[in-house]
Amino acid sequence: MLKALVIDPGKCTGCKQCEMACSYENELEFNVSKSRIRVFDFHEQGKMVPYTCTQCAEAWCQQACPVNAITTDAASGVKIVHENLCVGCKVCTIACPFGTINYNASTGKVIKCDLCQGSPACAEACPTAAITYQDVEQAGFDKMKMWAAKSGAASESHGANAPVAKH
Amino acid sequence: MGWTGKILRINLTNRTVKSEPTNKDWALKYLGQRGLATKYLVEEVDAKVDPLGPDNKLIMATGPLTGTAASTGGRYSVITKGPLTNAIACSNSGGYFGAEMKFAGWDMVIMEGKASSPVYVTIFDDKAEIHDAKDIWGTSIWHADEWIKKRHQDPMIHVAGIGIAGEKLVLYSAVVNDLHRAAGRSGVGAVMGSKNLKAVAVRGTGGVKVRDGKAFLAATAAGKKVLQGNGVTGAGLPTYGTQVLMNVINEAGAMPTRNSRDVQFEGAHDISAEAMATPRKTDGKPNLLTNQACFGCTIACGRISKIDETHFTIKNKPEYWKASGGLEYEAAWALGSNTGVKDLDALTYVNFICNEQALDPISFGATVSAAMELYEIGVLTKEMTGGIELKFGSAEALVKCVELTGKGEGFGKELGLGSARLTAKYGHPELSMASKGQEFPAYDGRGIQGIGLAYATSNRGGCHLRGYTISSEIFGIPEKTDPLTTVGKPALVKAFQDATAAVDSSGVCVFTTFAWTLNDIAPQLDAAIEGGWTADKLVELGERIWNMERQFNNRAGFTAKDDSLPPRFLKEAAKTGPATGKVSGLETMLPEYYALRGWTKDGVPTNETVSRLGL
């Protein structure tokens, strides 16, 4: 059964434990600037929003990769960057409309959330269950995925994305 | 590892910045933050220095756990000689600034000298620069915060700085970071102002490494579990914030009211946590919007509030219609009970202004309350207050006072002196509810005996956070003691003072100690840094720090007679509640406290104590 990160911004307190857990898992240091998950703070509304890759089914990053360096793990559905294949061209970073795959200048490769091989450190670290790792079916309506679908494929002929300017 | 090993020294007179290695020997002996920065201060600054003169220094310091996954590991402290007290000052703050400073690569930033004209400092990773602040001088820290982010084109910058109050040297002005987290007490903001330093902006993209990652994750996870399972840190604080105390302390008869004339406030419920969460009659929405954590905090006691847009304080001021830091208990008490005002939204507005102009709401509220008493006894008149009818219970008067004090204008200049100087100026020093010049917070030393001793002996003047005996005397943490007795309190106060000094040096928040003992903190520290940290070693560290601070104060001219409480606490008995008929038993506790401390009866650490602690 596929599992997914389910994010409920309403439960986020802005503590950034997720960012620290993520950076430690991936970089072996506490470095929120290298976290694959990021908490956005809308302080004037008292609202905090954790944000990361949704592992979208038809992944833009994966399709844009010219060298097949991003693949889908069949069991988990996770989009994985293979560092040995990534040439650092960064096309995925502009192709992903969510901005959740990013260039890491210190390695010359791109980084993204890979759900920590099945036990996401962010969900484990979240004190208020704003981030949980759940069976997709149980999770039910997942806003980010819905949005991914809506804004998604260039194949969609209608929707938000009508041409905006005529010369 | 834990420490970054680097200190940034900024000389504002010469406009130079330089990096130097953190003194490793001192770090092993004084840990970080409060302990380590105080060591630097006492080594580098003459205790008799004018706090507002160029020879005073201002240190912003992180602890080894700042910027790590340790719960609440986002703290930093501002250490300097305080202008309100002329004693050592060390004010601790949360938010995100401290962690960002650590990520930028610095254990501490030491500010020296005085800029010839207003400046602000940016610290972007290893690059520090001094900039002209003429465009933000004379504005609030809320404005300056936004301006700096815009000017340097990075919304992820974190800013700590002063409002107009600090520029005008209001003696209890604070350093506010992240809009509503404050290094609040003792006038550290005025020191910043005296240096013509408006703000410090940091952005860090580096990481913090720990000595033993596996052990660290295990220790911090265990710590979080303890916090989560504890009634106070796992439920009370997140749900109610520190305002969980309002009704409790009122019922204990230890709620200083109307300048401590009373010990219970009839309006306590109206300004309590429960009131904050109850929908208002006017707009159907509660004052409290949500809770917010500081960096790394798994408790999340911070309050985010919104004032009714039609409330008289902000009716025509849409800039205050947004959510911001709401009332903590100390502020709700100081601005509310202590002035007799029970209008929750008015208190929230006054709290907003305290944040916006960077004022310590405790000293501000207590100074207003002293002024209200002076007004009621006819010493201050309407002419002298600039037309303010300064009566207990007047929300309008309180609001006017904060607007003037925040900008250091009119009668606000007088209020900006603090209660001790204000009451002395008008011939009634006995009406200042302060110790060493600093106003007490929200617990009455008659109804809670231990806290009275803690106020009197606090190294930074009247304060609850140097030794929070409330934990034991009210909550029974770690064990229940009778608040009304003096028996055993000197030892209790000493234990709390020493433990707190250690916690304040580590990078975590003292609120963890509702659930944590030093046995919970030691393994987290030990996994983060070298030095073999145990609970015993932390107690010794705390005692060392306490004595180092005491020695500084002694050199600054403080003596045993300054370990005092105002006559009202010693002579006027509590009129209602469980403490009815009680005064503070300070005189009986103090000699025992000195003896336990290893001090002479004049309050001076003996040679034996000094050498035992390696001072």
Add this chain to the structure above:
Amino acid sequence: MKLISYVILGAGPAGVTAAETIRSLDKNGTITMIGGDPEPPYSRMAIPYLLHGSVKEQGTYLRQAPKHYEALNINYRHGKAGGIDTKSKQLFLANGDVVLYDKLLIATGASPIIPKVPGTQLPGVHSCWTLSDAREILKLADKGAPVVLVGAGFIGSIVLEALHQRGCDLTVVEVAPRMVARMMDETAGGMLGRWCTAKGVHVLTGTKVEKISEAAGANGATLSVGLSNGTSVPAKLVVLAAGVRSNTGFLVGSGINVNYGIHVDNTLQTSAPDVYAAGDCCEAIDISTGKPDMLAIQPVAVEHGRLAGMNMAGKVTPHRGSLNMNVLDTLGLISSSFGLWQGAPGGDQSKMIDEEKFKYLKLEFLGDKMVGAQCVGLTDHVGMLRGLIQTGLHLGVWKERLMESPERLREAYVEVSQGTAARGAHVNAPVAKVA
């Protein structure tokens, strides 16, 4: 039921993606993919990385599994297009072979434009387009070798990075007044130029190559490149990167409408029934203008390939347009542009510039939608720009905020895209972990 015969002419990203898409929808049809190069399908985009040695040839292959095409029952063969008879549905290859099709995809890509100056046929003058070009370049582009790069557009600038990393003594000649003139504005192009100059590259903008001639010189130079500024530069290697044009020559006489690229409708079908086109060889809708244009970039080729494949396999899926975008790493300075980066008529713009730190962000709006963007020195969450532009989400209050502070675009994106409903008052307490 008759098996459908799909023929795909071209084995670049568009062709390969189309073949895979068709196979995912039609398990039984025959799929023949005809590539013009002798190697397995590879990515031209990856060639610069081959040049600077971060990958070997195999690292440029579009698919890494050794038997990928066999596994999908895609018949991959080599051949060059000769012509098409759309009535009899026959494809003629240059070697005389005839291939019958039910559905044909033209994904022949583009070829480099060779500047019309004397000497481009000389030994030591190469385009940088195929693996074979790359092998020739590798033979000459050694450390200290004088190299002249003709063209500092998008492709030229990527090649520039590779040649610089190889330690070549590099001169880049660009006829436009700045680098990457078709991707970014003067400010950004100027930053790139200054950056490259500071890194030791001789950047000559506003300069034409007038002729290339044989002339022995220092450090192995065998060529001399004569420039419009009256000087000449010695070179061991001249790399031509002066743009590309669609490969459509073989369609002359086929009746298929061709402009700069092949005309397609919104299902990527050409003017001939059952003939589709995708990638660099066609002109499909640019989402920013609503008009056909040739967007010769990898992500667009993939999008086209996927859509054409779906339509060919009978799953009718209209194309609503692709977004023009580019990302470039020029000796460590990373830049990108999206959509109408040059602005929309009647639109607004906001920008932040830090010349000293080589940082630049410029956002283009029309009403309260973002329509274009360019940035230099900023990589964090940069894909959000695509998200905002492509979805055309209304920015609402964030329009004004971004006009004042463009650097807040991440917040704008998250709030606009993730929904902003104010939540009810509540507090969050820590919860016990479920084991």
